[in-house]
Amino acid sequence: RKAGSFSPSSSSSSSGGSGDRESAAREVLRLVLTQVLLSLRWEPTFLGLGIGKVKAGDLVAIDAARRPLLSFLLRYAIGTRDLTFISEIYWSLWCLSQDYLDPNRAAYDKARWVMVNALEGNIEFWDSVRG
Numbered sequence: 001r002k003a004g005s006f007s008p009s010s011s012s013s014s015s016g017g018s019g020d021r022e023s024a025a026r027e028v029l030r031l032v033l034t035q036v037l038l039s040l041r042w043e044p045t046f047l048g049l050g051i052g053k054v055k056a057g058d059l060v061a062i063d064a065a066r067r068p069l070l071s072f073l074l075r076y077a078i079g080t081r082d083l084t085f086i087s088e089i090y091w092s093l094w095c096l097s098q099d100y101l102d103p104n105r106a107a108y109d110k111a112r113w114v115m116v117n118a119l120e121g122n123i124e125f126w127d128s129v130r131g
Contacts, residue, residue, distance in 0.1 A: 026080065026082070026085065029076070030085070030088070033088060033089070033092065034092060036069060036073065037073075037089070037092050037093060037096060037108070037111075038096070039069055040069055040070055040107055040108060040111050041102075041104040041107045041108075043066075043067050043068070043069055043070060043107070044066055044067070060117070060122060060123045060124070061123075061124050061125070061126050062114065062123060062124070062125050062126070063125075063126060063127070063128045064125045064126060064127040064128075064129075065127055065128050065129045067114075067125075070111050070114060071125045071127075073089060074089075074114070074115055074118050074125070075125055077089055078118065078119065086119070089115065090112060090115060090116075093108045093109075093111050093112040093115065094108075094112060096108040097109040097112060
């Protein structure tokens with residue numbers, strides 16, 4: 001298994017004061033998840049990545065400053081190891097990518113592709129603003 005890759009064998013659970021705050025923050029994010037995912041349409045999606053551009057097993061770094069919302073969502077979701085939340089993001093992106101009346105639906109397909117590759121440990125995010 002690659003370093004940093006996601007293992008779906010466990011889900012996080014917290015208890016105590018900080019755990020309650022984390023749980024509350026996660027619930028708030030769930031409430032606004034659709035709106036946050038919809039806003040991915042305004043992020044630049046051409047990063048030179050995609051099917052046919054990256055070979056299987058290649059490690060790719062994406063600048064979080066260029067895709068801040070996607071970077072936040074994926075790093076947060078993978079960090080929580082909450083399979084339900086990760087699944088909600090994946091299927092929401094899939095549903096948004098199937099809306100043929102939306103001329104920007106490809107943005108959601110690309111975000112889903114990045115998500116799958118990040119879960120496999122093939123994509124990492126770095127922040128060029130912070131270094």
